[in-house]
């Protein structure tokens with residue numbers, strides 16, 4: 112059990128609720144499973160910081176050999192602060208500003224995943240300004256459907272991400288001809304919560320053809336970055352990474368490029384739970400509600416993607432199971448953490464654990480309804496834990512505001 116009841120009870124007594132609780136061991140186990148299954152390929156695992164950018168989580172991964180995938184100057188700042196080796200950091204995203212590009216170049220990161228011709232020009236200008244040669248990788252849009260939620264599908268033509276192969280050819284020629292650009296890699300990222308290796312295989316086959324053509328044109332790459340996106344089973348454990356390794360392995364070996372993966376969710380989702388407290392129970396016609404102190408501002412995934420997170424009570428009450436929705440105090444009908452849960456109705460004050468909340472939980476949280484953001488805790492041993500982010504206060508809500 113990642114979240115032993117006795118320990119969780121002590122944590123919530125100390126920190127209050129809502130609180131995110133992460134298991135360091137589980138994060139390391141997940142990284143270990145990736146390393147083991149991909150051993151023959153020796154890839155660099157660049158943790159997608161956006162999944163959970165808490166410094167303690169990031170430091171744990173950095174200390175254990177991971178690199179980082181960042182998508183903003185802020186994430187780059189966090190990654191450097193957490194101790195990731197700059198030579199293991201890559202920068203992705205469709206809209207990097209000139210300042211962000213310069214920051215990445217000054218930091219000496221491994222490469223920058225470029226997503227449009229104009230961005231490549233901006234990168235060249237930034238590199239020229241710093242009298243540097245920028246290491247570039249082009250993000251391909253291979254037009255592959257990853258069969259996932261439309262909001263997290265990125266590798267289909269028509270999405271804002273990447274460039275088609277034809278356009279990519281133009282980007283590589285431009286980079287090759289420039290004194291300030293060095294084409295070093297090729298990147299794709301198909302989407303998130305992908306549950307089959309098939310889309311990766313399809314994209315890889317197309318990318319391999321393209322890479323061979325590039326070689327004929329004198330562009331010799333070093334890195335193949337196949338993105339993140341490997342999913343977790345409905346709300347819990349990561350899908351076994353072995354299937355993915357076995358599927359992409361042969362093609363990657365044949366190409367002879369260094370492999371990079373950008374896992375986010377699969378490393379941290381199951382390692383996190385959101386602990387909330389039952390405030391009130393009520394009925395509305397046929398529906399039963401349990402109102403908790405955690406809400407959509409803390410965990411937006413159920414409201415935004417219709418994501419289903421398993422919920423378990425810290426103490427299981429006796430009595431027959433009843434179906435109810437778990438809703439928060441936010442003034443929106445879309446504010447729910449789970450719908451149609453079947454459990455004995457919790458008592459007021461009971462703690463519920465919303466599972467699989469380690470990824471895109473706190474990192475997507477907000478102060479909507481002027482709710483201070485939750486605390487974050489890292490379980491570091493059998494009986495040890497640390498607060499790794501304090502609960503925000505009312506003062507934090509107004510900290511940046513200026514009275515006029």
Ligand code: LLP
Pocket residue numbers: 159162180203204263300302303304338339340341373374375376377412416470471475
């Ligand atoms: N690399 C790139 C370029 C990405 O855009 C992403 C995620 C990843 C790696 C990591 O993907 P992962 O391994 O975590 O699936 N907020 C959504 C997920 C958005 C994913 C965005 N990009 C959710 O809560 O489901």
